[in-house]
Amino acid sequence: MIRRIAHLDMDAFYASVELLRYPQLQGLPVVIGGGRRPDDETLSQNFEHQSLNRIPLDAFPRLAGYTGRGVITTATYAARQFGVGSALGLMKAAKLCPQAILLPVDFAEYRKYSRAFKAVITDIAPLMEDRGVDEVYIDFTHVPGGQREGGRVLARLIQKAIFDATGLTCSVGVAPNKLLAKMASEFNKPNGIAILHESEIEAKIWPLACRKINGIGPKADEKLKKHGIETIGQLASQDLQWLIDHFGQKTGAWLHDAAHGRDERAIVLESEPVSVSRETSFDRDLHAVRDKAELTRIFTGLCEQVAADLQRKGYVGKTIGIKLRYADFKSVTRDQTLDSYTADPKRIRHTAGQCLKRVPLEQRLRLLGVRVGNLAKAGNPESYIRNMAVAQIERARAATNLIASDVREGQLF
DNA sequence: TCTGGGGTCCTAGGACCC
């Protein structure tokens, strides 16, 4: 049986969810904007006394005159015509397309739809890997219909089931592995299906830019270009040893495999979080001394949020860290590992405060973040016992080392 | 008028142990 892995990607997910709520915005340039807006209230709260689809167009806020640090999270196709898209600063976008409607990000709503479409998928094909709010991998191999027409029959079924349940469309790529499935899902956007067979790698993958490989970002792409390598085909023609010499053992071997479409990674059904963090960019750059009161308030707030996140999710952590971004956009991190687990806001605040003392604070700051890593499940007796056992062994080892060193130095007796 | 927020993984050096 041929391994068939699907990558499913919701089409313009946030924007599509907003258009379900506000169908009157269909076809108009709409930008969904990050972060803080002057009022910080959601439209739906502003207009909760009305039926949402009857809110008149001129009641929606426009991009024109926007001030603030937000960026575009996503934009409708009508807005993209004006050259505005993901990650563009909203003030720049306001110049390019002042008439665009600006909606605040509503993660709670997107998560609702995210859960809904994933539930539809697992009902049909239970082996699903969560890749964020709008993306999943699915193992089609042993699912009824998963082998028919190379997976197209099952892909079509899932698309239809998602649309019936949510009104949203998605694009699906089916291939022998995750790497190729991810690339294939881009071939027929939106609302498309692409089947990619191993025999088609040369014809369909090699002409693509290296950047299309999931894992090659701007830096690696730049470095490849410096060596005259622009396409995946050119990358595939490089000698393995040459790639290892220039990119290191691990990355070099990975680049070689990826270019040849090789990827053995399994579908990951469940995973434990590694860290929990909160960070915020300020409306204006703040100075550690002059704006101390405000910074302190924000800092404590972040610690409390992280603690609340941990407690809500049922985790405790051992490594507390901070992140600072200076006015010049350079960032630094500091962290400290405790000798026991915690989710206590006061303990997190205290430790994060210690970290803050180890960082230069002359320059103004634009961002502050707090992170807790080294997580373990809270209140899970098994992990509790394991943690206690580890602590006991550590104490015993410390005592033994002490004794050993005393013996070495002849101080024990 | 630059450049969000929440993550994961990798690397590399140093400490410390065996």
Place this chain on the structure above:
DNA sequence: TCTGGGGTCCTAGGACCC
């Protein structure tokens, strides 16, 4: 006294992804 090598943990930074 000098030398070595593997393993693990901690810390800082950075690339990358959604």
